[in-house]
Structure formats: C-alpha cells, structure tokens
Amino acid sequence: MGSKRSRFSATFKDEAVKMVIDSSRPIAEVARELSINPGTLGNWVDKYRDSHPVEEEPLSVSERIRLKELEVENRELRMKNEFLGKAAAFFARESE
Numbered sequence: 001m002g003s004k005r006s007r008f009s010a011t012f013k014d015e016a017v018k019m020v021i022d023s024s025r026p027i028a029e030v031a032r033e034l035s036i037n038p039g040t041l042g043n044w045v046d047k048y049r050d051s052h053p054v055e056e057e058p059l060s061v062s063e064r065i066r067l068k069e070l071e072v073e074n075r076e077l078r079m080k081n082e083f084l085g086k087a088a089a090f091f092a093r094e095s096e
Contacts, residue, residue, distance in 0.1 A: 008036075016041055017048045 031038040
C-alpha cells in the first residue's frame, strides 16, 4: 500500500533546516520533533548546504608558519616511527 506523500511549504522547509543549522542539533532529533522523515530533512539540509557553502577565512601569516612547522614535525616523527619499527623488527629477529 502506498503512503500519502506530504507536501511541505518552502517556509516550513526553511524553518526546519534552520533548526538543524543554527542549533547544531542532529537531523534525526529535529525530524522526530517535527514528525517528518529524517531522510527528507537530511535532503533539505544537504540542498541548503550545497547552495550556501561556508567559506573559510584564509590563514593568517602566523597560522601559516605554525602549519608549516607542524608539517615538518609530523614528517620527522613519521620517519622516526618507521625507523623504530624496523629496528624493533630487526632486534626481534636477532633474539630468536
């Protein structure tokens, strides 16, 4: 049996989306409160986010410098970790 398809006004959709976006509440919670399908509300929210992308502010000079420092530190730590893993494997084989 087919269920009756509900039609919602643009105002209702906008208000429902605002409830999710502005309050950062889960879609399922808002949908339950409004007695609508969470998938439907999720589609409305996705459409809103597609048409209203959030633009990030560019990094400041000090943030860019700090990011570069962290990238270098991360690379060094990965190399050290890889070396220690190889050394542990080598000594494990030697002790057998």
